[in-house]
Amino acid sequence: MDPSGPPRAAESPPRAGSDGGLRAQAQAWTPGQKLEYLRSRNVGDCTRCKLAKTRTNIVFGVGDPNARVMFIGEAPGADEDRRGEPFVGAAGRRLTQWIERLGMKREQVYIANVLKCRPPGNRDPAAEEIEKCSPFLRAQVRAIRPAVIVALGRYAGMLLIGTDQDLKLAQMRNRRFTYDDAGAGLQIPLHVTYHPSYVIRREGELPPGQRNPADDTVMSDLERALRVLRS
Template sequence: MSGTVSRRIVAAWLREVGVDYVLRPTAREETLEDIRKELTECRRCPLCTGRSTVVFGVGNPRARLMFVGEGPGSEEDRRGEPFVGAAGKRLDRWIARIGLRREDVYIANIVKCRPPGNRAPFPDEAKVCLPYLLRQIRAIRPEIICTLGATALNFLLGVEGKITRERGKWRERDGIPVLPTYHPAFILRDAARETEVFEDFDALASRLRLPPAK
């Protein structure tokens, strides 16, 4: 799923939340399964009423590289897995380009339930769900996070910025390097920009010390 985050929505998010959410210490090391079990019962925002399933995340629980998108679409909601369909296949191609497989990385979203009409999440929805994502990040401990699209960039990092300006610029979240790039759905609509994604994935590969793309 890919939508557009308006400046008004981002501004509201920054006023309400900002970057106050941090990965706080817990009494013991939490596992992804711990978080998943809690999420299956989540009723903390109205998105729960329209979901078929919670779309938790998929991939290697000890991945070095983690991808964060915005939220599940209709197919993801049906299958319970993020980034399936055409956008998911495009993301898989990008991952393969740097010598990795979908099973090697971890893929999650800002929100775990499908927003109506595939719209972008609202600030109150992201506010409720963001702590779950941060707990996933704590459990996985990735070396690098790559955000896909403006929504993931804005809500994970608590910044207001257009993805066309911010992609390819390294940032940081709780000590973890974060590289924003375009959402695969955006590239399906504007294939000419895919070369910029290739540049970003080359940067990811370089930071991870992976072999150069072939």
């Protein structure tokens, strides 16, 4: 990992004991301690799939461990791979704008990706990579226990919905799903919307000065998702 990357969580992970003792200890850990244990001990310097050979940094996640809103994208891009932090390039700036338009700060939410390593050339995540990496994401959700999850992009949506069908994003957005983790007793409202990169690409196809309808669509989706916080 790049020592110039983002700092570690403020809360250090407790020392590990036996498996049974560790499980008992973990019940009393804060979300921050759980995330730090997951990042440092479970993910570590992961070599579980071929992306380990081409990445620069593992991109774990960033934000408030006690966040009520969790944004989940698909995979790191070049900027994220270089800095070791999700959503820091152009897509990250757009996501930050959306969060601020919702009346929040980026530091108040938690942001992660399905994959923790960048696929070469920013290609779509492969099924084997999702299979190897998704347990880390599910553990992040269990630690944070957000009130609502927003999936950014088709692959994030399909994974979190829990479907084997190859769905288009248009089939998933404008609906409320439930992220279900029976083992952790979690049923979390889940909304799917476009990835910021898609919205930016659409913008480049429009005449100069024309309002981007995809941006308005995402804001509508996000406002619908956050109604659960106000109910």
